[in-house]
Amino acid sequence: MSDPERPAGGGAPAVAPTPAEEESATEFAEAMAGGAPLSEGGGGPAVASGAWGVALFTLVIGAFMSLLDSSIVNVAIPTLETAFSATTDQIQWVVTVYLLVLGIVVPSSGWLSDRIGPKRLYIVSLALFTVGSFFSGFAWSTASLIVFRAFQAVGGGLIMPVTMSMIYQLVPRSRIGTAMGTFGVALILAPAIGPTLGGYLVEFVNWRFIFYVNVPIGILGVMAASAFIPEFPRHDAGPLDVPGAITSAVGLFALLFALSEGATWGWGSEAIVLLLYVAACSLALFVYFELHAPRPLLDLRVFGHAQFTLSLFISAVTSVALYSGVFYIPLFLQIVVGMGAFHTGLVLLPASLVTAVLIPVSGRLYDRIGPAPLVVVGLAAMTATTYLFHNLSADTPSGTVVTWMALRAVGMALAMMPVMTSGMTWIPTAEVGRASAISNIVQRVSASFGLAALTSLITHWQAAYATADVAALNPANALALALQARATALFGSAGRAASLLIGLADRQAFVTAIDDLFLVGAAIVVVALVPAFFLRTNRLGGPEARRGPMFGSPE
Secondary structure: OOOOOOOOOOOOOOOOOOHHHHHHHHHHHHHHOOOOOOOOOOOOOOOOOOOHHHHHHHHHHHHHHHHHHHHHOHHHHHHHHHHHOOOHHHHHHHHHHHHHHHHHHHHHHHHHHHHHOHHHHHHHHHHHHHHHHHHHHOOOOHHHHHHHHHHHHHHHHHHHHHHHHHHHHHOOHHHHHHHHHHHHHHHHHHHHHHHHHHHHHHHHHOOOHHHHOHHHHHHHHHHHHHHHOOOOOOOOOOOOOHHHHHHHHHHHHHHHHHHHHHHHHOOOOHHHHHHHHHHHHHHHHHHHHHHHOOOOOOOHHHHHOHHHHHHHHHHHHHHHHHHHHHHHHHHHHHHHHOOOHHHHHHHHHHHHHHHHHHHHHHHHHHHHHOHHHHHHHHHHHHHHHHHHHHHOOOOOOHHHHHHHHHHHHHHHHHHHHHHHHHHHOOOOHHHHHHHHHHHHHHHHHHHHHHHHHHHHHHHHHHHHHOOHHHHOOOHHHHHHHHHHHHHHHHHOOOOOOOHHHHHHOOHHHHHHHHHHHHHHHHHHHHHHHHHHOOOOOOOOOHHHOOOOOOOOOOO
16 A cells, blocks of 8 residues: 555554555455455455445344343342242342353354354354243243243353354444444443333233243344345364363353352352352463463454454443443432332433434444544543532432433443444454454453442442441441342342332432442543553454554554
């Protein structure tokens, strides 16, 4: 190239690609525009110009369903207790088992995608999820529902990483921002509307329909995937990395279980300490095996792509602040203001709509100016609005909460998807499936870890602020239980029903604690703000992605 492309957001000019790289980039672009299929191990499938949009919409259906199901079920916990004459501890496994199975199956998604092909894996995953949904709605006991939910989670856990993998192989790198903006609508909207939709179905229809609602959509999704998703180049998967599969499954199972139950059981309890010890040992063995295996289950060398690692760091840090709003604001509205779940969902709906409108705009801007300007502005807006929430009080009008949440949604829409997108553009096509699995694992674990840490902080502060009379009611424990109950509406953390207990606690102490927590959340976003200036995007395409320096010219 006579004029090396200057990276989006400024910085040094890119290193000019070699003639071989230019030829590979041209081949990738021609294939994406509808030319001849790429050779084995090359880029994505050959599709007609614009046809990837139809395939993208089809993929969003499955992603939306799997994310929606992670949050829609949780509001039905009290109803399920009554329906099956079960205790809260027993019914809670309906939620917990879904989270734990996800941790087991996600690491294998890249290998399975290479083994049977991403299109076939997506169809099989969506079919498993749909069948699991049907039988979950048909469940006749607590045990049967837990088993069917585990079956459902096998499909649900594979849908997200294989969907992201196909998007990055299917869409031209010049349009990847637009594509991920469309995908981001599902990513943000599904968890936001899940509790409201679930509450409506449970209250006005029947709890079984929180599962049955997936069945017709899933059938249509399978039919659309068969018709509109193209075939992808197959990669040699090799034999399954059994040591890696076992150690990752045990390690993630133990870690996610400990994070979901830590606030309830106590972080110093024997069970939690043992779970964390098993997780640490298993994951350490997993890293050792993966770095020495000839065909690792998850190629940890993708962290050598510095921009990918940088994007994961920013995404992990900001997810903590993201969930501080998505999680604690509904908790504030329900505990302090006294709103019901359905009314709370309506208050938060405008922010979700703002996000849905702006994420596609953010994607198109990404294609034009790159990630750094968008992410910096978005994180700055998130910092400012998160700081505003430290002024919450029992007298704060709901209209003020709606306004602050909408402004915060602007920052989220500008920042979140460009961060994820920019890192993945540096991954060679053959490594996209495994990198997508790693990205999903990091996001899930960081969100669970962040929520567990924030929950510990707020329960500690709330207890410290409570008066002696209120402390006699043990408000810290009551709040921990309520926090865990609300956590189920996000990503499957275990919870308990403690609304009556929290009603006895000192609500002003809780308000003061949650105000302090938002100060911490604003500070956390600042940590991600500085490295956001160094985000770059790779516009050459999958085959040209190279390992390079984290800061400076994109190479």
